[in-house]
Amino acid sequence: MKSGNIEQYNIGDTKKVKIGDNKYTVRLSNKSTSSNCSSETYSQTACGFVIEFAEIVEKRAMNSENTNVGGWPGSELYMYVQGDFYNSLPDDLKSVITTTRVISGYGNNGVDTGNFVSYDKMYLLSGVEVFGSDSSDTAASTTTQLEYYRGMENEFILIIIKFFFFFVYDMLLYI
DSSP states (O other): OOOOGGOOOOOOOOOOOOOOOOEEEEEEOOOOOGHHHHHTTOOTTTSSSSSSSSSSSOOOOOOOSSSOOTTTTGSSSHHHHIIHHHHHOHHHHHTTTTEEEEEEEEEOOOOOOOEEEEESOOOOOOOOOOSSOOOOTTTTOOOOGGGTTOSSSSSHHHHHHHHHHHHHHHHHHHO
């Protein structure tokens, strides 16, 4: 996206991106910026121009251990996404990705007691950003639902997305 051309893009617009030998679809999922986005206590993950992968890019566990202790920024997946995966992106794509303040929760792991703050080029979407709420997310109040997912007309698709998300989320907690 060129600076100043944001209006020519619509929520849900897609584009193919080549990463290595594979092509993936990316989708514009947000363009608006809430007044909360400037607060240091608010995650910027649903602020402004947000692009997401529209399909599964890779399947990886959060950690090789059966734990989520340390949260997103303390996970092996975090190190991979911020390092090897990010570095595999085409240079033209990397040049437009900005660093984002990410506030993520810790769930109910019995060890961590505060939300995590990290500054990332790439991150996983939260349940709130996709589904609008997530009662198990301790950082739920620090973000909002992405525009793409608001008022989805086809509830069947949303149900499938929710099932898949919670299945994968539960698997990540126990892998």
